[in-house]
Amino acid sequence: MKRIYLNENEKDFIIERKEKEYKFPKLILIMRSELYRGMFLSVTEDKSNKVTDYSELSNKSFQIFEYWIYSNQIINEIQITQEIINETKKGIDYFQLNQTNPNLFDLLINKFNNQNQNQN
Template sequence: MKRIYLNENEKNFIIERKEKQYKFPKLILIMRSELYRGMFLSVTEDKSNKVTDYSELSNKSFQIFEYWIYSNQIKDGIQITQEIIDELERGIDYFQLNQANPNLFDLLIKKFNNQN
């Protein structure tokens, strides 16, 4: 396994959403996404000014995504709809989050089925 060393200025990555910026620890993103793992561990790519735009996600979908990134769970009390599943499925595919375990999409489907 490759060791990852981040200096103080490289610990966070900015995810932008509708003119608001969120700082996510790079190590968490590396653990959750093949896309981020490849981006942060690439020795040839300039990562200093990278920003990921999640503006296409609704507020509720982004809250689900943000909570899952940190906890690997879906927050209790969140009502999952088919629209949220569809919206997050596109994001999961784009950001290559489907390799993470537990898989966000599987958790969404399970919670959706338990609600109905």
Template sequence: MIFSFIAYRIFNQLKWPNESKEILFYNKDVVEIFHNYSHISSEMDLLLERGEYADQIIETSDGYKIPVSNDVLLFRLGSQQLAQKAINLSKAKEKEDVLLFLKWVYGGIIHGNIEREKVYKMCVELEIGDQFYDKLGPEGLLLDLEQAFQDEESKDFTIIVNKKRIKVHKFLLFARSNLFRGMFVSLQENNINEIKEHSSKSVQTMQIFIKSLYTDNVDLSGVKNAEQVIIELPEAFDFYQIDQKSKVFNRMKVQISDLKNPKKNKKF
């Protein structure tokens, strides 16, 4: 189903809460405290907490029901077999342990030593103990997202820009864009898999915008018509209601400075 949401954009101004958390992030034997935990990890964690983007229900051994997304499990665990195995294993665990494991799956988030040990134990039971640290924290999540960006076959949503079809993962739009989240929630009974882009952005700008959702970064090196992109990209972030974009824009400002002063030849 193709959906055009220009009217929806006008009448719905949804905002997500900005959350600032102090979380213990473990990188092998090194423990560091991160303030304002990575935006993408926080947004994926909210996806789990809200339970809105879910097509599976895990009923834990102590009787709690936890909605989860098979798309996210597949994206992070790497195969449908592992995703189903994780669901089956979770049914034999108590709610507390399952939620700890799912927070690691969704956002790479771990809060302390005890939680780390519990999640690692579940990973070992799933025979993915060697992946525990690789997928930990925002760095691990972003590595998986960068790989997902390259995987066109797994992308299940299309944005049509001037007849050009740009594919993207629906769960990522749900997690990162307040506009898309509101649209998907309000129209959840409809099988929406395409939209037409109505904000008059160029194909190049929209391609860079979509990539930035995966990478938390904007790379303008080698971009043609960079001045047009510089104007349109902030508008795209505002139109699609992307929170927590300061990191992206700060890096973009440096690149804009480089474009205006190429003799400086800065490296990033």
């Protein structure tokens, strides 16, 4: 396994959404996402001022990703809709979160199905 060394000044990575910036610890992103693992461990890419724009995700979908990245769980308070599932599928592919265990998409589908069963 490759050891990860981060510069003391580069602990956080900025993810931009519309006018707001979110700081995520790089080590958490490395643990959760193949995309960021490759980005931060690449020797050829300039990583110092990297900002990613996720403005296309709704606030609820971004909250799901934010909570997932930190806790590897789904937020209980958010009602899962088909729109959120569709957005999350795109986000999972972009973040390359398919390898996480448990799988975020499967958990969202299960929660969506349980919500619909409970409404009937």
